[in-house]
Amino acid sequence: MFENLSERLGASLRNLAGQGQLTEDNIRDTLREVRKALLEADVALPVVKDFTEQVKELALGQDVLASLNPEQAFVKIVHDQLVATMGEANVGLNLATRPPAILLMAGLQGAGKTTSVAKLARHLKERDKKKVMVVSADVYRPAAIEQLKTLAGEVGVEFFPSTADQDPVAIATDAVAEARRKFMDVLIVDTAGRLAVDEDMMAEIRRLHASLSPIETLFVVDAMTGQDAANTAAAFNDALPLTGVILTKADGDSRGGAALSVRAITGKPIKFIGVGEKTEALELFHPERIASRILGMGDVLSLVEEAERKLDKAKAEKIAKKLKKGKAMDFDDLKDQFQQMRNMGGMTSLLDKLPGMGGLSKMTEDPVAVKHFKHMEALIDSMTPDERRNPELIKGSRKRRIAQGAGLDIQELNRLLKQQKMMGKMMKKMKGKGMQQMMRGMGGMFGGGGQGGPGGGLPPGFPGM
Template identity: 50%
Template structure:
């Protein structure tokens, strides 16, 4: 996951200064040395690192910080604020045209994931913004680019405009905009051609499409794994064509995150979206304040809530709450919730969004055992409807049958039954405490078995 090395380094540095009753200039200097190393390791642009360290240092050694009751906390807040500003300050929303259609040009080098991102963006605009997008296949050079976009359109049940690879991209874009107006489609997303490198021919074509109708947005799609090259590509495209925002792909991969921290500072263009996986819904609006919070190990509750809201039916949630209170929660309900949680993304990533989760021993290296989750599902699917509703009727002979049917062991079935009972009790406690003033500490029984 992006930023892991940076997060680990910064969080370690923060812990040293956090509880200090007094903070000297030397403490700040030592902390800034660590921060500098952490940012350079994360492949952040050197000028950006220098400016960042200078700003934090100047604010951190101010009299209002040094003489405050909690100087350690104040310094951390300054680091968080400056990290947020470095990435853009606040989320930069899409500029929708008041006279539809809104025209979005997707530009970038070949291999950055531009065509796939075009499909993902259309999907996000439909689901989160209630828009009616038209995908436009204007990359007539790359073999199979048109077919790829048409396949994505079918997969997402979205219209794709194409005139084949013998018509100029400018003409394709012109006719697509007319088509959108006729059919009352309010967003046109043009998938333009890419190259393996920046050349004059590519830039001229993009300028020609741009001159056809001034687009509302020009999104540069950049592979976050290319590190500092991503910043150079962004500068070149911005100077030649003029971009309004950046979409970073593969931010979930093995990347150090330097591109995300440098692009905004170097180009002064906002990161609009980030690609966080292969699935067609794995494109998220970029929130600098949330990313800064996650990097510093403070969690990201808002993103967690949004993920949950996207997958949880509110009526169903109320019904489940009632079941928890009355202890009528069944294995059918359990499997339904397991599927909903899986849709939210990898469980180890979700847990890291919880404030303070970074301090839980072992969670930083926790990887959810997908095999164990598959075993749980297999066990439940091997139960009869009566067994799922009333697990207490599962006798030794029934356990033997379930173990055979699910390819698991009787020990695993016993463990799941125990965890299920513990969970029901815990959920009853939690729902009865909701809204109350109780501060009773509770363990989360059974979670440990899901981790390697």
């Protein structure tokens, strides 16, 4: 997420490394690079201007100019200004009303609105323990109603049926009555999208808003459209009293222009950020944490919160004890870790949240690396329980049987076994050392020049970290 922006900003800020102190000259050069980085990230020009002016003013303050570590002082200023641009803190949903609290969803076609309805419903049900009903007032897009029905079943929330020949306002009004009858806490209303902002669409959604008086009117926008996302949000905000924004497809957005422009242009907070296609891939938008990710500082708080929700604590504890003793994971452990990693959104999502590890996340998107992971899983699935627990048993005919069962060459199995042994040696060396040193040690294995497997090798134990 935002890899290009992170890389460009990181490079510009490194220009201050080794400087004895901040001066107007070296600040000017660095700010020029920061401005370029933001413009290349498709951040809106007015936002870029305000951002760089604020950073310059703060950087030329006497406390900063006299700092013993100019680079760190400047990075903190940039970080704080990123936070200020995106909004100081997460602004949660306002559900303080007589039930059901009505949430009206608006947005262009293709922004991921219907999927966001399901994600939000799941979030409210699982994290806030709310009884949720969803309804589709999109009577134009083929299969929109059926899609929401399927997603509602998947996340386990109530679905109010509607048909394409009904009036959207009548659908929504009936849904409110049914939600009250069933004592629902929240009703989420999906609306029709269009390919562009047009008066017919605005008139319809204004009618819906007037009839429902929703406590939240959320604009769903595709992060990958960059500053256009902010401009579209502003157009909707002129027509509707928006209360917040859901930024979708942020996992595929390497630039970050939308995240940095929406709040500044609309004045409305980004409340959620979509980071994948699955219904659990919705995160609260914390400006400070996103700013830390952009600057390569990671987002450990989000990682910990996610781990608490999604990890199997018993399995994690078992592996933690092994690692503390300097033992490598066996293949049973590794299979568990693949599953845990998937629950956490995959390795790319995991690395993106670890300080200093964002650069490695690109490697996990490499088709060769993805293929390597699939081959590893196929080989492990082809082993017997004894072989998974005791890799040293895997010799001779066992190797041939496992490779044949996975439909792969024995060389791939040999590579996997070699990686497992390397992991064992590494864990003995790392015994008693901190997590950061462990991660760095394993990061070195990524760039090991092909010794451990395709693309420099992806060590079997890495997902467990």
